Amino acid sequence: MKVLEIQSLHKSFGGLKVIDDLSFSVERGERLALIGPNGAGKTTVFNLITGVYPVDSGKVLLEGGEITAVPSRYRIRRGLARTFQNIRLMQHLTVLENAMITQYARQPGVTAMLQPVGFGRANRWREEARAALAQAGLAAYAGEPAGALPYGIQKRIELVRALLAGPRVLLLDEPAAGLNPAETEALHQALESIATRGMTLVVVEHDMEFVGRLCKRVVVLNFGVKIAEGSVDEIRADPRVREAYLGTDDCGTEAHAA
Amino acid sequence: MSGYLESVLVLLAINTILAYAAFLPMVAGQLNLGVAAFVAIGAYSGGYLSQTFGMHPVAAALAAMLVSAVIGWLVAFPILRTRGIYLALATFALNQVVQGAILNMNVVGGASGYPVPAHIGFGVVAAFAVAVVVLVVLLFHTRFGISVTAVRDDESAADLMGLSVRGLQSAAFTAGAALAGVAGALYAHHFNYIEAQNYGALFSIYIVLYVLLGGTQTVFGPLLGAAVFTLLPEMLRGSAAWRYVIFACLIIAIMALRPQGVVTGQLLRRLLR
Numbered sequence: 001m002k003v004l005e006i007q008s009l010h011k012s013f014g015g016l017k018v019i020d021d022l023s024f025s026v027e028r029g030e031r032l033a034l035i036g037p038n039g040a041g042k043t044t045v046f047n048l049i050t051g052v053y054p055v056d057s058g059k060v061l062l063e064g065g066e067i068t069a070v071p072s073r074y075r076i077r078r079g080l081a082r083t084f085q086n087i088r089l090m091q092h093l094t095v096l097e098n099a100m101i102t103q104y105a106r107q108p109g110v111t112a113m114l115q116p117v118g119f120g121r122a123n124r125w126r127e128e129a130r131a132a133l134a135q136a137g138l139a140a141y142a143g144e145p146a147g148a149l150p151y152g153i154q155k156r157i158e159l160v161r162a163l164l165a166g167p168r169v170l171l172l173d174e175p176a177a178g179l180n181p182a183e184t185e186a187l188h189q190a191l192e193s194i195a196t197r198g199m200t201l202v203v204v205e206h207d208m209e210f211v212g213r214l215c216k217r218v219v220v221l222n223f224g225v226k227i228a229e230g231s232v233d234e235i236r237a238d239p240r241v242r243e244a245y246l247g248t249d250d251c252g253t254e255a256h257a258a
Numbered sequence: 259m260s261g262y263l264e265s266v267l268v269l270l271a272i273n274t275i276l277a278y279a280a281f282l283p284m285v286a287g288q289l290n291l292g293v294a295a296f297v298a299i300g301a302y303s304g305g306y307l308s309q310t311f312g313m314h315p316v317a318a319a320l321a322a323m324l325v326s327a328v329i330g331w332l333v334a335f336p337i338l339r340t341r342g343i344y345l346a347l348a349t350f351a352l353n354q355v356v357q358g359a360i361l362n363m364n365v366v367g368g369a370s371g372y373p374v375p376a377h378i379g380f381g382v383v384a385a386f387a388v389a390v391v392v393l394v395v396l397l398f399h400t401r402f403g404i405s406v407t408a409v410r411d412d413e414s415a416a417d418l419m420g421l422s423v424r425g426l427q428s429a430a431f432t433a434g435a436a437l438a439g440v441a442g443a444l445y446a447h448h449f450n451y452i453e454a455q456n457y458g459a460l461f462s463i464y465i466v467l468y469v470l471l472g473g474t475q476t477v478f479g480p481l482l483g484a485a486v487f488t489l490l491p492e493m494l495r496g497s498a499a500w501r502y503v504i505f506a507c508l509i510i511a512i513m514a515l516r517p518q519g520v521v522t523g524q525l526l527r528r529l530l531r
Contacts (some may be wrong), residue, residue: 020302029420037453038354040317040410050418051418052414052418072418073417073418073419073421073422074420074424075418076418076419077420082418084415088412088415090407090408090411090415090416091411092407092410092411092475093407093408093411094523097404097407098408099419100401100404101404101405101408101416101419102419102420103401104405104419104420104421105419105420108420112401113401113402114265114397114402115395115400115401116399116400116403117400117401117404118398118399118400118403119399126399143525143527145523147311161419165419165420170502183426
């Protein structure tokens with residue numbers, strides 16, 4: 001079953017076509033990578049799926065239901081959570097409080113908003129967030145202000161925060177960027193275990209080794225157009241993909257001549 | 259209790275409520291320079307209700323809180339379309355408009371002030387202040403506390419996390435207006451005389467300073483700020499004409515040494531450890 005489906009999406013900023021007739025879909029439990037050179041429109045695709053920008057035309061379907069016009073804040077309640085390319089943790093909240101923000105998506109409403117979460121040791125939501133942090137090896141940071149922590153730690157907190165929304169589809173925007181090899185390996189393990197529990201993953205990533213290990217299928221974007229789709233090996237062999245990343249042979253010769 | 263001590267304590271109680279009136283919008287990222295407008299609305303509507311309709315002064319104070327909250331909620335819609343310094347200017351302008359309107363309303367005495375005969379004693383004012391402190395502390399232990407800070411830190415990320423940015427912002431603004439209103443009504447009924455000249459933007463700036471000095475990071479900052487701003491000038495009373503000079507120098511010194519405010523989350527964690 002298709003859990004996320006993009007149908008002929010268009011988006012322009014001014015006269016610039018950023019996304020041009022883009023369609024792809026993701027099966028339940030699948031791990032799809034979205035790759036492409038810088039400026040190809042990968043993050044814009046995430047922003048259109050999560051409703052940061054309205055689409056010019058086209059449709060976004062989540063579990064068969066159209067969400068193109070659903071306000072961005074309601075999409076996470078439908079099971080669509082994301083992380084950000086540039087980490088966006090709340091500076092004035094502790095790590096634990098950051099993790100707890102998204103729990104609201106599972107139980108929204110004024111009553112839930114006024115529910116105490118800060119008192120006592122046995123608060124359900126607080127304990128759940130604590131356990132999730134502990135599982136990610138972040139228990140020691142729970143009480144720290146989020147903004148002062150190292151980059152790699154902050155990335156892991158963002159992942160925990162997205163997971164606590166209880167999503168069925170997780171959009172990860174360059175999760176491995178800026179991580180050292182050990183951190184990348186830990187991230188891979190964490191995503192593998194999340195995925196085996198049935199989560200659908202859509203990953204924007206430049207690290208092709210990481211993509212190759214995690215994802216079975218890849219969609220390649222260039223200037224907002226889908227230029228290839230297939231397994232990692234297929235897209236590696238695709239001349240259009242090589243051209244998008246490395247330029248044409250003609251360009252190469254000219255550069256040498258000059 | 260001497261009359262002097264009592265009036266200092268009443269001011270302390272009222273200033274504490276006012277500090278939270280400025281604190282609530284500030285944690286949502288709004289520098290509200292119109293707090294005094296809501297104090298005036300509360301003072302005048304409370305005074306009018308008890309005088310004209312013979313309402314019990316405490317009931318009038320609660321009704322004034324409601325009036326102020328409703329007006330705050332209504333003006334929140336246009337005002338919260340602005341951000342940062344523009345929001346500060348918009349609330350500043352609101353303060354001027356409200357003050358100017360009251361100065362021209364003869365039904366409440368206009369520029370000659372408005373006597374409010376019904377009286378609210380120290381005990382009730384203090385009880386209100388305690389209740390406000392307890393309620394705000396409780397409020398910041400709910401999901402609202404986390405959510406409103408999230409909105410201040412990153413509006414668009416908070417939205418994507420499922421929070422209603424507009425809802426939280428207007429809730430914070432409205433709650434601040436409600437507290438300012440009840441503080442105004444309590445002042446009116448304790449001191450029995452109000453005049454619109456006192457509710458200018460300078461008064462708003464003072465209230466905002468309570469919070470900035472005490473610290474915006476925790477719920478206890480405003481409490482300390484209000485206490486310092488109320489008690490310090492009184493303690494310096496011995497130095498007569500120079501007391502405001504000394505007071506101002508002390509404030510500058512605190513601001514220079516603790517730009518993040520006196521009470522911070524880090525400080526509390528260290529003390530509680």
